[in-house]
Amino acid sequence: MKCKRCRGPAVVEVRRHNASFCQPCFIHHVHEQVKRTIKSFDMFRPEDRILVAVSGGKDSLGLWDVLLDLGYRASGLYLGLGIGDYSARSAERTRRFAADRGAELIEVDLAGEYGYDIPTAGRKGSRSTCAVCGLSKRYVFNRAALDHGFDVVATGHNLDDEAATLLGNTLRWQTGYMARQFPVLPQREGMVRKVKPLHRLSELETAAYAFLRGIDYVVEECPLVGGNTQLRYKAAMNTLESTSPGTKAQFYLGYVEKAAPLFRSEDTADLAPCERCGQPTTGRFCAFCRARAQILGQRLGPPADADAVGDQTVRELSEEVMPAELFGGSP
């Protein structure tokens, strides 16, 4: 195999592009893909302050690495989830990367700031561990970006992640979620802009990039993730990909190009500030505050107008499967 670009000996094959690359040319290829993605979706400009959500894994450290190499003002945000050794190792790799690159790293500890860790949340709440983890991350990333004055949050979602998520959303025709599964979500009141600059790169490409760049990342999967639905969707996509190479790219990139516009009208959420934290939500309290209250066994409130509490509150909250004991006493 020869490198497509320089004809030297190749080390990586990208089957979907029908191309092989040597180490420096592969890194060039990844940089070019990311540059083109940032440009074509107008994700951010050189003067923007970017907050990269980093987990210590190949995708997020790889993304941070690319953005720093391309000269962007990219700081990292590490969220401590409290998942034992796994979190300890992830934090340590992230800190070392930041130190090596002389880049700013912001750390938030979920237990320290919000009073719970993910293993507890998975046991105590009504949501699955992965669901409450995703919710916590989205909330904290957005909040930290606002608090520290960043223009945009960048996440390391790759093509495999996006294709699996889209498959899950599509199998249930969750049209509202589909409307928001796009490589750029524009800023709106209380919500910072979100971008996914790696969405055109496969998991194999992001792994090869991190390896070839010598990034010391956490290889192991989260120990709590075993058998989750996202992994089953990835497996289904991999099976289809193995007999028809290009299926994943066709599915996700085809969605972005051809079908996403048809779903745009389904993103109809009317947002107002959460009565507890002020972050935007469609209900009275945001999903994060509701989940957190449930995990901590707290009552949500106090309501702005005590006389107005009653059936309405109970009905609204119980739609979110809140256990009855949270409403302690009669209204």
Place this chain on the structure above:
Amino acid sequence: MKCKRCRGPAVVEVRRHNASFCQPCFIHHVHEQVKRTIKSFDMFRPEDRILVAVSGGKDSLGLWDVLLDLGYRASGLYLGLGIGDYSARSAERTRRFAADRGAELIEVDLAGEYGYDIPTAGRKGSRSTCAVCGLSKRYVFNRAALDHGFDVVATGHNLDDEAATLLGNTLRWQTGYMARQFPVLPQREGMVRKVKPLHRLSELETAAYAFLRGIDYVVEECPLVGGNTQLRYKAAMNTLESTSPGTKAQFYLGYVEKAAPLFRSEDTADLAPCERCGQPTTGRFCAFCRARAQILGQRLGPPADADAVGDQTVRELSEEVMPAELFGGSP
């Protein structure tokens, strides 16, 4: 296991409905499902003449059986595909069913009427065997319905068929195909109404129905179908269904209910009569006439205006991957 309806010993379990049935109650269940489907999509009325496309398999003979039991005016159409013993056995089962039920059976022989059989078409044309077979069936069913004055063509597609087809269309976001993947396609100029009354029943249900009704159907798969993409999509859906029962129904029925309206605007085809056969098409010649000409090594034409032929024709036809020899001589 007890029958959900009469509490007698059950013989079939329908996991998706969380119900078991004895033989007569299962047959009642299938009749009810079909009745409800016909009504809710206003598929046809008692006075309509229905042409059931029958292959000799469980789904199409089962559908014909249900419609006759429900008192509809249902004739069968059998299309001889010329696939050796498989076609011979299918024809024989179909004829026997029609004779037993005293129902009208119309037969069309593809080789006799149109000059080719499916094995030849698969070898000679540029389309896959399954693609040219599907195209031939759609064409002949529509044409026969028009020629014999039927109001509607009914096919035996079940939930598994529809979910697999939808998965294939969705993975490629073939939005025009998606717009037309609906349980009822209304009549339009030159196109008879098409309906799929079994689309809410799983393959397991249609197989159990045919078995319990004692229908003598062809069990074997078409010998040419091995490893086709439709089977791969069915396998993918079955894998997802095995860990999340209800996935297929949620995917296809959810599409029909929630997402199909979003795709309606994508069905933008402007139809005009095919210059060779008069059937509606988006181009100058319909896909069937183009495929047939290719298989038979014939030149399409003569064009209405010989002077107008030239680059335009060549370009239009070559988009359909027509081999150059069909255009014999200079224009």
